Amino acid sequence: MDITNFLNIFKNKDSLNISDNFVLYECSFTSDIAENFQVFTDETYSTFNKYLKSNNYEWSFLIDEASYSIGSNNYEKINIDEDINSANITLSIFKKGKKVIIFNEEQFFNFLKSQTLEQILDIFNEYKNGLVFKNSDTLNVDSTSFIGLNTKELDYKKQTIELSTLCNFNNYSKYKYTPNDFDFKVSKSNDYLLDILKRLNFIFNLIYLFDSSEINGNNVLLKITGHKTFAYELDFLQLDLNDEYSKIFKWVYSEINKTEDKLGLSRNVLTVYLKENTLNIGEQVFLSILSANNTYIKENISRYIDVRTKAHNQIEHIIEKVNKSLEVFIGNFQKSIFVFISFYLTVFVLKIYTKPVVSAILNKETTIMGIGLLVISALFLIFSNWLTYLDYKRINSKYNDTKKRALDLLVEDDVEKILDGDSEFKEEKKFLIKRLGLYNSIWVLTLIIFLVVLAYTSDYI
Numbered sequence: 001m002d003i004t005n006f007l008n009i010f011k012n013k014d015s016l017n018i019s020d021n022f023v024l025y026e027c028s029f030t031s032d033i034a035e036n037f038q039v040f041t042d043e044t045y046s047t048f049n050k051y052l053k054s055n056n057y058e059w060s061f062l063i064d065e066a067s068y069s070i071g072s073n074n075y076e077k078i079n080i081d082e083d084i085n086s087a088n089i090t091l092s093i094f095k096k097g098k099k100v101i102i103f104n105e106e107q108f109f110n111f112l113k114s115q116t117l118e119q120i121l122d123i124f125n126e127y128k129n130g131l132v133f134k135n136s137d138t139l140n141v142d143s144t145s146f147i148g149l150n151t152k153e154l155d156y157k158k159q160t161i162e163l164s165t166l167c168n169f170n171n172y173s174k175y176k177y178t179p180n181d182f183d184f185k186v187s188k189s190n191d192y193l194l195d196i197l198k199r200l201n202f203i204f205n206l207i208y209l210f211d212s213s214e215i216n217g218n219n220v221l222l223k224i225t226g227h228k229t230f231a232y233e234l235d236f237l238q239l240d241l242n243d244e245y246s247k248i249f250k251w252v253y254s255e256i257n258k259t260e261d262k263l264g265l266s267r268n269v270l271t272v273y274l275k276e277n278t279l280n281i282g283e284q285v286f287l288s289i290l291s292a293n294n295t296y297i298k299e300n301i302s303r304y305i306d307v308r309t310k311a312h313n314q315i316e317h318i319i320e321k322v323n324k325s326l327e328v329f330i331g332n333f334q335k336s337i338f339v340f341i342s343f344y345l346t347v348f349v350l351k352i353y354t355k356p357v358v359s360a361i362l363n364k365e366t367t368i369m370g371i372g373l374l375v376i377s378a379l380f381l382i383f384s385n386w387l388t389y390l391d392y393k394r395i396n397s398k399y400n401d402t403k404k405r406a407l408d409l410l411v412e413d414d415v416e417k418i419l420d421g422d423s424e425f426k427e428e429k430k431f432l433i434k435r436l437g438l439y440n441s442i443w444v445l446t447l448i449i450f451l452v453v454l455a456y457t458s459d460y461i
Contacts, residue, residue, distance in 0.1 A: 001090075003027070003103045006048070009039060010089065020107040022123055025093040032086050038078060045075050056097040061276045064088045090365055098127055102135040102193075109192040116218045117203070117236040117320070120196065121175050130154045138191050148183035155305065161208070161253050166263050169207050170214040179204040179249050199236060204244040206279070209252065209266065226271030232279060240280060247286045257412070260323075265292055315424065330439060337446060370454045374447055381443050388436060392429075399425055 003025075007013070010031040018027045039061065040048065049072060052059050060071035065087040068078050095101065102108045112120070124131070124146075126230055132148035143151040145160065161178045163169060181199035184194060207213040210224040220234040248270075252262040269289045273281050405416065419425070 006091065018104050018107050019111070020102065020104040021111040022126075023095050025095070025101075025103045026090065028088065028090040030086055030088055033066075033084060040070070040074075040075070045070070049075075052093060055095075055099050055101060057095045057101075058077055058096070060090075060092050062090045063091075064090075082142070098129055098131045100131055100133050102133060103248070105135060107136040108135075112192060112196055117220070118215055118217055120200075121177070121215070124177070125175070131194060135191075135193070138194075140184075140191055140194055142184045144181050144183055146177070147184075149184065149194065162256075163208060164253075164259050164263055166260055167208060167210065168212040170212070175215065177204055179246065183246070198241060199239050202239060202241050202245065203234075203236070205249045207271075208249050209245065211261070211267070224267055224271060224274070226267035226269070228271040228274075230271060230274050230276065232277075234279075240278075242280060244281050244283060245279075248289060249287070251286070261296070262293065265289065265296060273461060315399070315419070328384075370450075374450055374454070377443075377447060377450075381440070381447075385436070385440065392432065396429075 005461045007027065010029070016027075016029040019025070049059075053072060058072040060069065062069050063078065065084050066078060070076060095105065113124070124374040130146045130148070132143075132151060132154065134150060138150070141150045143149065143153070143155040145154055145156050148154050161180060163172060163178075169175075177200070179201050182197045182204065184197050184201070203215075206220070207221055210222045212221075212223045214221045218236045220232075220236060222234065224230050248266055252266055255262070266289050269285065269292055270281070273285045273288070352430055403419065
């Protein structure tokens with residue numbers, strides 16, 4: 001049993017009053033009542049109650065004169081006194097959850113017409129998880145991630161958008177909606193609900209494109225600045241809808257990392273075509289935005305190539321510094337070896353020259369001198385490592401500075417592509433650390449060998 005069939009049970013209805021909104025459907029009237037009158041049989045009550053409970057709705061039915069009341073959780077047959085010929089009857093259905101059934105389209109639309117833009121958005125705020133309208137009087141079927149029309153579920157696949165930081169929407173903390181929440185394409189009949197949703201889509205397209213905006217009652221205040229500055233005050237009930245703004249919005253917000261650039265460019269082009277007191281624009285505006293963007297891209301490509309070349313040159317310079325640091329370390333190592341070998345050969349030659357028969361090459365004095373040279377070499381090793389560590393820090397700092405300068409001119413993704421995720425620099429650092437480890441090992445091993453040779457050839461140790 002639906003609502004229409006229920007009302008048809010009653011004949012000669014007077015003072016019929018019907019209201020329908022998001023949370024309550026109520027129908028009250030005065031009707032003639034015959035003896036042995038019954039509204040529900042056991043079967044019809046079960047069917048009616050099951051239908052409403054399947055939507056998590058509660059309901060009540062009252063006949064005042066008969067003190068008769070039934071509802072979601074109680075049912076009994078009615079007994080009408082013989083002296084009761086007419087009665088005041090009320091049916092109330094309490095809507096709960098995210099499903100909103102429109103029992104009476106005309107009255108539901110009248111309710112919407114009585115609400116301001118702010119009041120409608122306040123109602124939507126009550127449905128944090130979205131809402132689905134069921135209206136058997138319309139053929140429209142569609143859904144977004146927030147609202148559904150005659151659908152079972154919402155379309156969560158539709159992209160969620162964040163308002164650009166270049167847009168100042170004064171009511172954003174209260175109404176965090178996007179144009180996509182109200183983006184409906186179907187319109188197979190006169191549907192005031194769908195008309196409201198299309199108006200909301202238009203308003204939020206403007207909010208997501210203009211510099212500043214504010215919703216106040218039924219009015220929307222807007223301001224845009226580009227080559228010129230325009231300010232508008234719109235009446236929500238008297239909007240001249242324009243699909244071109246939807247095209248521009250979707251293009252601007254299609255790439256998250258380029259939103260601000262596209263938004264600035266779109267505002268510049270829009271303010272060339274906009275006029276005072278009207279937001280009407282033709283399809284040539286969007287085409288002009290695309291053309292301007294192509295020009296902007298060409299200029300950016302030239303800048304991109306320049307930045308890329310400079311970045312590569314600086315990275316090559318940094319890599320040269322890495323190699324130079326290694327060369328300095330190796331040079332220090334070679335000098336250390338050369339000094340000790342020169343010392344040892346000199347002492348050996350002098351010994352042979354002065355004493356043809358040599359039992360030990362080094363005496364006490366030369367042994368102490370040799371040990372001193374080994375100590376100096378060890379200290380030189382530590383000092384060389386410290387210098388290399390300072391170079392390592394400086395190279396890191398230089399690379400990060402180069403990266404920051406590139407980020408001032410290009411977006412992060414482009415910089416990452418140019419630097420290949422820092423892979424080349426990381427490889428050079430690995431190479432530096434690996435070679436340093438190898439050279440340190442050789443240096444230490446050389447000191448140990450020299451110390452063994454010193455001990456073996458000295459008469460002091």
